[in-house]
Amino acid sequence: MSDTIPRTAASGNTAAAIARPGSLYRMSRQRSTIAFLFALPLLVVIGGLIVYPGVYAMYLSTLNTRMNRFIGLGNYTFLFSRDTFWMVVEQSCLFAITAVIFKALIGIVTAHLVNNLPSKGQRKWRGMLLIPWVMPLSLSTLGWRWLLDPTYSAFNWLFAQVGGPQIGWLSDPMWARFSAILVNVWFGAPFFLIMYLAALKSVPGELYEAASIDGATAWQKLIHVTLPMMRNIISITVLFSLIVTFANYDIVNVLTAGGPRNMTHVFATWAFQLGIASGDIPLGASVSLFMFPILGVCAFFILRGVRQRGREI
């Protein structure tokens, strides 16, 4: 009963404001002015540093190398004629999709394992397993580069002890691709672990009890209770991770710098190579804009998922 009183008072506000443009009307006008002023710095940052550069990138991609002549889609037709470009497309997709699949799998498995533990120990394990995500990625990749070093690789040393093969982790094209994905999985899996663990905790316990009474096995509970309840958060996490992985620069740049023979370049590193290192900003901008479609598609579905989730809660 008590909470209905303010609400009627609020609806009375607008009625009074229409009837008599007095102090209440002024107050609501003032209120939205203040609200706008509060949001103004945000608008400046988003407009000036995200939206404007985004549009500007599209304009830049239509200019020639010296940025003094409009060449329309010339940069794009040039890119399409280059083999390296198609290799970058292939590698970017391979890198992002493979890494996200493994991150999601490891995340789900570890989240279940942690959830199995007595609640006292969960905090400790969760804290330990999240460390890769907390360390700055470019620096931890540097650690990986040392682990996979051509002459002093610690893994190769272990292999040598048991008479195994010596692997050129960063010099053999296939192994270099594998290494880039491995580092990405190492870095990203803890994020999935945390998201899934939070989602697991939010599944009501009654559902499992009901399933137990119906005689469900652990596997059936996973398929028919846990996964449907977590469907939304799984898709949000996967799509989000797809964007971040697709746009990743740190790993490939530090680990292989695109080599050997440009085989490990992804969109971000190749755009950097062309735009900053070779000084052809328009061509680099054209390459980085290829990330935009996948970003748009993922963003659309993430937004839908987040809205649905907002309604559920």
Next chain:
Amino acid sequence: MTAVTADTASIVKGGSLRRSRRWALITSYVCLGLFAIFFLTPPFYALVTATKSTEEISNQNTSPWLPSMSPTLSNIETLWTQTDFPIYLRNSAVVTVCVVAITMVIAVPAAFSLGRMKFWGSGVLATGVFLTYLVPDTLLFLPLFKVVGSFGLLNSYWGLVLVYPTLTVPFCTWIMIGYFQSIPKELDEAALIDGANHLQMLFKIFIPVALPGLIAATIFAFTACWAEFVYPMAFIFTSSQQVLTAGTITTLVKADVYQWGMIMTAQLIAAMPPLILYAFLMDYYIAGLTAGATKG
């Protein structure tokens, strides 16, 4: 809850459930142990390398995995006295502190306005904030190169202070909107009746109540700034203006001789601030991480 059911069941069934639960627990520990080895190998190996001299590192007869026979602090010493590492550390600290402060000043009032006050178009704008959070830095660094250049801030860490808010402001605003919206309506109505204006309402009611969210957002902003790599790589070319991530990787790695002991020392020191923050404020960190997808 499950433990209780298992206990009552074991009384009835004579312990078979308890035994199977024990095995499940042991399997969980073993598997988690393997995953922990995978996740912690690089930092462990970095720590092992950091305590060794260059001679010991290049000696292939001793195991690279075992801690040093004669641990040395010479790596830290060289790093501190003969490289630009202290400069990077200082620049990183200046940039991060400035950007975190700017982010909070922009994001908190904006989130209050979008989440609680509402004005024409505020709903669309809140969605827009979320969408801009999804735009990666690798899409923006080339046009921003021109923008930073037009401000005359290329090759200066103040240029980084200008562009880093693109990494932090959208996400911090987004999670603060969620926290502000979860505060009961009655609270601000009571404040309005008592004659508080909007600024007083924000500072006396909303910020104290949403403090956990504010801490989570601050941690996020700090970690994102500290770890940023693309912008300093693109906008900074001289050592005196460089920050930790890019500085460590460009100057130390591209030196004539790889001094891996020193490089690993630099890596560990540079990774320390986020790790220390995380060790003390883990719950806030995790709350911020999960809030992006669950709030709003």
